[in-house]
Amino acid sequence: MKISQAILPVAGLGTRFMPWTKAVPKEMLPLGNQPIIAHLVHECLDVGITDICFVISKGKESIPAYFTIEPALEEELKKRGKFHLVEELMRYDSVNFHTVYQDEQHGDGHAILQAADWVGDGTIAILFGDDLFTGPQSALQQMIRAYEKLTEDERGAIVALEKIPPEDTLRYGIVEVESEHPSSSNLKKIKGLVEKPEPQFAPSDLGIVGRYLIPRSVIDVLPEVETGHGGEIRLIDALTKQLNSIPIYGYECTGKRIDTGHPEGYAKAVSIFSVEE
Numbered sequence: 568m569k570i571s572q573a574i575l576p577v578a579g580l581g582t583r584f585m586p587w588t589k590a591v592p593k594e595m596l597p598l599g600n601q602p603i604i605a606h607l608v609h610e611c612l613d614v615g616i617t618d619i620c621f622v623i624s625k626g627k628e629s630i631p632a633y634f635t636i637e638p639a640l641e642e643e644l645k646k647r648g649k650f651h652l653v654e655e656l657m658r659y660d661s662v663n664f665h666t667v668y669q670d671e672q673h674g675d676g677h678a679i680l681q682a683a684d685w686v687g688d689g690t691i692a693i694l695f696g697d698d699l700f701t702g703p704q705s706a707l708q709q710m711i712r713a714y715e716k717l718t719e720d721e722r723g724a725i726v727a728l729e730k731i732p733p734e735d736t737l738r739y740g741i742v743e744v745e746s747e748h749p750s751s752s753n754l755k756k757i758k759g760l761v762e763k764p765e766p767q768f769a770p771s772d773l774g775i776v777g778r779y780l781i782p783r784s785v786i787d788v789l790p791e792v793e794t795g796h797g798g799e800i801r802l803i804d805a806l807t808k809q810l811n812s813i814p815i816y817g818y819e820c821t822g823k824r825i826d827t828g829h830p831e832g833y834a835k836a837v838s839i840f841s842v843e844e
């Protein structure tokens with residue numbers, strides 16, 4: 568079954584980039600000749616996703632605006648003979664973009680919940696903007712390949728995994744692995760999830776990073792998830808709730824992940840992407 572929908576929750580306040588983020592969403596910071604958010608959208612388009620929903624907050628309208636078709640601008644550029652620019656702008660013409668608002672920041676799960684009415688019955692990709700992956704195959708591509716190797720009965724959710732050093736377990740959801748899938752040692756059946764454990768309580772060294780493939784049922788249980796620390800609804804809690812109802816796998820992605828959500832990580836991404844583009 569083809570995965571055609573993706574949700575990109577980008578409604579966060581971006582406190583680690585303040586005061587910059589008072590005026591410009593961190594997702595609009597440039598990497599190479601494109602904003603960070605365009606790298607995520609391209610990751611979606613490269614795997615054939617055709618429908619993308621941004622979850623934004625007030626003041627972040629520049630994110631959907633970047634992808635909006637502007638026929639008058641395209642005409643003007645054509646008149647001026649700037650056909651390469653027209654081609655660049657037309658790149659998004661066949662994508663169906665949709666935007667919803669998260670009025671208050673009550674967590675990543677709460678952000679996804681705002682897109683519930685837009686979501687269909689198929690599997691949905693979720694991409695969190697802070698995590699970017701470099702390498703020959705994007706994280707999403709690797710996960711979709713893994714998903715396609717699963718039988719119908721095995722298809723539930725897949726989360727992206729990365730090896731996390733013990734000193735960082737407090738920042739990640741850490742998985743408890745049941746078994747490896749015969750198709751690939753990178754694909755692991757998950758039997759438990761622990762949010763941000765102390766290293767001694769981490770059930771493995773594999774942490775969840777910013778890509779997910781989830782069925783509609785995970786979104787449906789989000790309202791039932793108890794609000795955790797700071798009154799947040801977390802996607803990981805919805806997955807935990809689904810552990811006994813659907814198969815949940817983790818895919819240990821290859822390639823380098825960069826966390827662009829803080830200034831040092833962003834600086835690293837700038838150095839990598841300016842060389843690559």
Ligand code: UTP
Pocket residue numbers: 576577578579580581582583584622669671672673674675677678695696697828
């Ligand atoms: P973060 O936890 O990094 O929060 O969110 P943030 O606001 O982006 O940045 P800091 O921590 O204040 O510096 C991870 C991802 O989840 C989204 C964010 O936009 C980011 O892509 N998110 C988080 C929401 O969309 N809504 C929320 O309520 C929380």
